[in-house]
Amino acid sequence: MLDLGTELAAWRRAGTPYALATVVGVSGSAPRPPGAALAVGADGTVVGSVSGGCVEGAVYALCQEALESGTPVLQRFGYSDEDAFAVGLTCGGVIDVFVQRGGDAAVEAALAAAERDIPVAAARVVAGPAELLGRVVTVVADQGVISTTGTYGADPALDASVIGETRALLDMGRSGLLTLRQDGRPCPEAAPEDVTIFVESRTPAPRLLVYGAIDFAAAVTRMGKLLGYRVTVCDAREVFATRRRFPDADEVVVDWPHRHLASVADTLDGRTVVAVLTHDPKFDVPLLELALRLGVGYVGAMGSRRTHDTRMERLREIGLTERELTALHSPIGLDLGARTPEETALSVFAEVVAGRTGATGLPLRVAGGPIHRAA
Structure with a gap:
């Protein structure tokens, strides 16, 4: 998502609605890494890519649905040889793609920082209770000053725990998944009431x-x-x-x-x-x-x-x-x-x-x- 900061700038400034699809998990021979993103504007314009072409059509349709409904969704795409017409990765592997409508203040803060080449990380709920799905907390490190935008609106301990983990990942320039209880405690495997958060970091060029x-x-x-x-x-x-x-x-x-x-x-x-x-x-x-x-x-x-x-x-x-x-x-x-x-x-x-x-x-x-x- 954060690599599209510059491409999405015109849409954001014009107030053009858009939906954003982000790769949040990969396994096997997946063609794009976590954080790879595709965005669809209200006029049907597309920027970015999530798979190098394998599942772009299906992801495009999901973005259009998210634009209309406003409901975020996590969709898994993998290789299938049982059905020649199934939507999957022809090169093998599995990718998890999270789709949501743009416009969230924390997402906009993350994209704006990325456009200005400021170190930033966005921590987004991609699985868990429906009321938390798609919620984002953004951490920006601008010339040594740390600022945050957004809240999950649940237990304040969850915000504090995620912000701490996100700052650590941002310091290393890494992205990854966190699985936490709603009170912020880590847990090895997610239950339906637990929260899975994808942290995407972007730092200046090496x-x-x-x-x-x-x-x-x-x-x-x-x-x-x-x-x-x-x-x-x-x-x-x-x-x-x-x-x-x-x-x-x-x-x-x-x-x-x-x-x-x-x-x-x-x-x-x-x-x-x-x-x-x-x-x-x-x-x-x-x-x-x-x-x-x-x-x-x-x-x-x-x-x-x-x-x-x-x-x-x-x-x-x-x-x-x-x-x-x-x-x-x-x-x-x-x-x-x-x-x-x-x-x-x-x-x-x-x-x-x-x-x-x-x-x-x-x-x-x-x-x-x-x-x-x-x-």
């Missing part, structure tokens, strides 16, 4: 820090933007670190890499990617000494195997432990036989994605396990 203004950096920058990163290119050499050479970067900085990294360290998180492409010891060693101790999501360094061995020796000499050194991806990227800058960028981000999801990096035709997996 950071990609590219150190070394070389041709490979331009390709890595373009790939990073394609994948949704906020990209910074940094190099100490002013002649190379220019906006003209890196038009796709969000910012181009002239500074010593380790000094720049230290200046932004408190803005980084576990999703941050640090790509060290200089393969020059005077830049690499002090930069990697800091990067490997920040707890970011990925640190990769370019260079030959000989360069890697020399670099590792120097890092050991300045005090990095073997445990800290295991976080270094060097030589950077997966073994794809990459030669061009674009192929190298593909190799780097293949390793980034595989590391984030815990995947093997093997061809799908030989690897076991689910094709789509959560981070």
